[in-house]
Amino acid sequence: MKVIDFSEQNSVMNHFMAEIRDKNYQKNRLAFRNNIERIGELMAYEMSKTFTYKPKTVTTPLGTIDIPLAKDDVVVATVLRAGLPFHHGFLRVFDRADNAFVSAYRMYTNREHTEVGIHTEYMASPSVKGRTLIIVDPMLATGGSMVAAYEALLKTGRPHQVHIACVIGTPEGIDMLRQNVADDVTLWCAAIDPGMNEHKYIVPGFGDCGDLCYGEKL
DSSP, rough: EEEEEEESSHHHHHHHHHHHHHHHHGOHHHHHHHHHHHHHHHHHHHTTTTTOEEHHHHHHHHTTEEEEEEEOOOEEEEEETTTTHHHHHHHHHHHTEEEEEEEEEEESSSSSSSOEEEEEEEEOOOOOSSSEEEOOOOSSSSSHHHHHHHHGGGGGGOOSSEEEEEEEEOOOHHHHHHHHTTTTTTEEEEEEEEEEEEEEESSSSSHHHHHHHOOOOO
């Protein structure tokens, strides 16, 4: 599995990351969601460079010109609910993509909230057979939710290519993916943080993305 870490590069993405990590900036949900979308847009643009292109002749009012256009038939999939603004960012770039949604979330399995299991109960997806599948989820902590989503989506068909995108990942999450996804999958991360605390939250991270976007849950 190929891993791309954008924090190793100097770009405006680092500016957006600095803002969403700031506990004071996080008080504005709209601004927080907007930056998650922006990171998705930038990542989608970079991802588009890896697609397969074919020239198409376009007729202008004054003549014709050949422009290379992507041939990839894209499906953008997200893990509910935290992935929604990230998903929207990708759709701003891949505006003709089909969409898939997976309800895969973690549940603590012990009283101390130090062990987690993954629960999947809902999926809406077209067939991904022969298509470019992009699975987006802001947080790659243990990697369990992403693996569950990946396995569920592949039941609809064998994709031509799979990209996985997250805002923040961890070495543990990356190792989990390496053990459970195909070797030709590419993982795109805006940043990779050192690890997790005892409650399986990414450190330093920025907290719970779903809560910061949409409010706390029971």
